[in-house]
Amino acid sequence: MEVYEAKLQDPNLDIKAKCTFATELRDSIEAWCQGTNYALFLAKFMPIFMETLMRGQPVFISTSPEQASRLRSCILEILNRLPMSPSEATEPYAVQVVDLCMQLVRMENEENAVLCMKIVMDFERYHTKVLADRVQPFLDLIQEMFESMEQTVKDTFDGPVPGVSQGIPSTPSNSQYSQSPRPGSPVAATSDLGGDQQQARSLLKGMHSFKVLAECPIIVVSLFQAYRNSVPKNVKAFVPRIKTVLMLQAKPQEKAHQDAKAQGKIFAGVSKDIKNRAAFGEFITAQVKTMSFLAYLLRVYAQQLTDFLPALPDIVVRLLQDCPREKS
Incomplete structure (x- = not known):
């Protein structure tokens, strides 16, 4: 886990290489989200995911190098695959994730916007207490x-x-x-x-x-x-x-x-x-x-x-x- 954390935070690593590590992380997400590992995984990687999505720019040209690496899409796919149970694990990040994804829907290309919509839906369905005041803005967006x-x-x-x-x-x-x-x-x-x-x-x-x-x-x-x-x-x-x-x-x-x-x-x-x-x-x-x-x-x-x-x-x-x- 520490290797992936270091690679995704390395400012000298090119975006395609980061996408390779993010893809490996995505494809083995079930293994990382088991038992006590889940809370540790989220604590290490959620800040990285949020920073990458906030710092990067949406891509609207299919042959763009950033789009080819699909780093943003890969991170959104990871968020979309996160287990919502136990809810205590993801609840501390619910507000930040939903707020960011609703912003991204307005900015992103179609493929990433679909992922953002699904992420918001899952978080709002499973975290009804902390996200009750985010439901109406999401419905307004729709x-x-x-x-x-x-x-x-x-x-x-x-x-x-x-x-x-x-x-x-x-x-x-x-x-x-x-x-x-x-x-x-x-x-x-x-x-x-x-x-x-x-x-x-x-x-x-x-x-x-x-x-x-x-x-x-x-x-x-x-x-x-x-x-x-x-x-x-x-x-x-x-x-x-x-x-x-x-x-x-x-x-x-x-x-x-x-x-x-x-x-x-x-x-x-x-x-x-x-x-x-x-x-x-x-x-x-x-x-x-x-x-x-x-x-x-x-x-x-x-x-x-x-x-x-x-x-x-x-x-x-x-x-x-x-x-x-x-x-x-």
Whole structure:
């Protein structure tokens, strides 16, 4: 344990080497978190993990050396794998971890933001006493993601096809979703190339990511179950946002449905004018997960959804028609 501690703190060790040690630590996490070793492990490594995440910068270019080493991702994966039992072991770090991860969600790329969301969910579920006042800010953050989806859909599907961005995207309009080929196509196969042959692409920003949004419904349901007193207020806040997200359509896809209807036909599949098939698949997945969230709310709060119920059959049918075959 001392060797890993020294290596991860060594300022002269390059980031790829640190990632190697962090990866070994991650892959053997179960062994380090047994019995009395767990408290010692956390005491030694939590300060290192927190400092590394606070000091480092998010990466939005896939071929960046820091992204290649995946040090930040590896540390977040370790935090995501930490056992929550016994709760006494992780409780002293709960507030710091949750506060940092909520900050990182706003800054990080999509992959790391997903990990941050899962970490916050786990800590808040298992440390309800010390984190009770952190639940509402986290739910507010998720509501903000729902609110941003209308603009994200427009920026992703309704504008010109984006190219490879050479800078860090600060908004969805800065081509967070690069054009993606269908899985299995010759172009898609080139993404498996390593090193210098791999083409640079912009990584997504977490707050405007369909993939991150898709994680939110199960997170909210889990928090509702752990913090019952937060449910009434937040159901009222989530219902209109859920409606908005489910009603969203990519303009080219909406036009394909309208054109088919005008001819007395039914359109199923992905419009040829959807230039970013991968992003579209993630968008539909996020809507399907949001529909499952709605189904959960209908069990108890159907009265708040009465005006929306007539629209649900059409939305369900549309999602079935729009779902790319690789997502079915």
